[in-house]
Amino acid sequence: MKRITLGALDYGLAFGVDRALRELVERGRLSALGAMVATELWPREFRPLQETAEKVGKRALFGVTLAFSGDRVSPVSARMQEIYGDRMFTREQLQRRALLRLLPDQLLQEEAQAQLARYSVLMKRQPDFVAVREGLLERTSLARTVLKAIEHADYPEPPLLISPVQSGLKAVRLARLAKAHGLKLLPKADPLPETEDQEALHALLHNHFDGMSDLSFVAAIPGRSDDRLRRDEPRRKIAIRECQFEVLSSQRFFQTLEKKDVFLN
Numbered sequence: 067m068k069r070i071t072l073g074a075l076d077y078g079l080a081f082g083v084d085r086a087l088r089e090l091v092e093r094g095r096l097s098a099l100g101a102m103v104a105t106e107l108w109p110r111e112f113r114p115l116q117e118t119a120e121k122v123g124k125r126a127l128f129g130v131t132l133a134f135s136g137d138r139v140s141p142v143s144a145r146m147q148e149i150y151g152d153r154m155f156t157r158e159q160l161q162r163r164a165l166l167r168l169l170p171d172q173l174l175q176e177e178a179q180a181q182l183a184r185y186s187v188l189m190k191r192q193p194d195f196v197a198v199r200e201g202l203l204e205r206t207s208l209a210r211t212v213l214k215a216i217e218h219a220d221y222p223e224p225p226l227l228i229s230p231v232q233s234g235l236k237a238v239r240l241a242r243l244a245k246a247h248g249l250k251l252l253p254k255a256d257p258l259p260e261t262e263d264q265e266a267l268h269a270l271l272h273n274h275f276d277g278m279s280d281l282s283f284v285a286a287i288p289g290r291s292d293d294r295l296r297r298d299e300p301r302r303k304i305a306i307r308e309c310q311f312e313v314l315s316s317q318r319f320f321q322t323l324e325k326k327d328v329f330l331n
Contacts, residue, residue: 069331073098075131078105082292088118095314097330100131103184104139112188129195130185143180164205178215192221201230213247229254255282262305
């Protein structure tokens with residue numbers, strides 16, 4: 067039997083997404099859920115997630131997705147707010163600064179610490195895992211900053227780290243770095259295929275998990291449409307979210323897992 071972590075990392079984006087993710091986790095169709103605590107909705111959406119975590123117990127992982135870039139997120143730390151207001155960096159800005167070794171390391175570490183603390187205080191639990199939005203953990207300099215923030219949190223149990231890269235030198239380097247800080251890395255596998263066609267997705271999933279290493283992390287973006295999502299995302303992405311939600315909710319998906327001898331870890 068192959069153990070796969072099937073998870074969504076964007077809890078907190080929209081009410082429709084959040085409701086869909088909680089339902090899927092409670093039904094055992096997702097095995098990991100990452101919350102973005104830097105969104106406008108997090109202060110309202112943490113409580114339902116807390117209830118879901120209490121219902122599910124050890125049957126799923128609940129973690130935090132650190133956000134240093136992108137839309138629909140704002141700084142949490144006082145210093146980041148003071149310097150940058152309510153805007154985060156773009157992914158390209160951080161990539162460029164990392165390349166030139168000009169990252170504001172201390173500022174980013176404080177932001178990471180603030181986001182980790184916000185999760186733990188409101189959820190009344192430590193995160194089971196830590197991920198970073200937009201794959202930025204692949205940058206070694208930013209990875210070191212995140213690892214220092216996790217170390218500073220001094221969790222009783224080291225959280226897992228979600229790898230943003232599948233294989234190669236970057237993956238090896240990141241695994242070694244995580245191990246040096248006493249953390250285990252969950253390897254990245256191909257995310258769920260992005261299609262709007264439910265029949266096509268069912269067919270693709272029949273062989274999707276073949277060849278994946280044990281304990282691989284498979285990212286998904288299921289959700290239901292709502293006013294906020296229709297305002298913030300293109301129609302095609304919303305259609306992909308709804309397609310993934312319907313397929314993961316179906317008995318047919320559960321039968322596919324059984325047939326392929328895949329266990330959601």
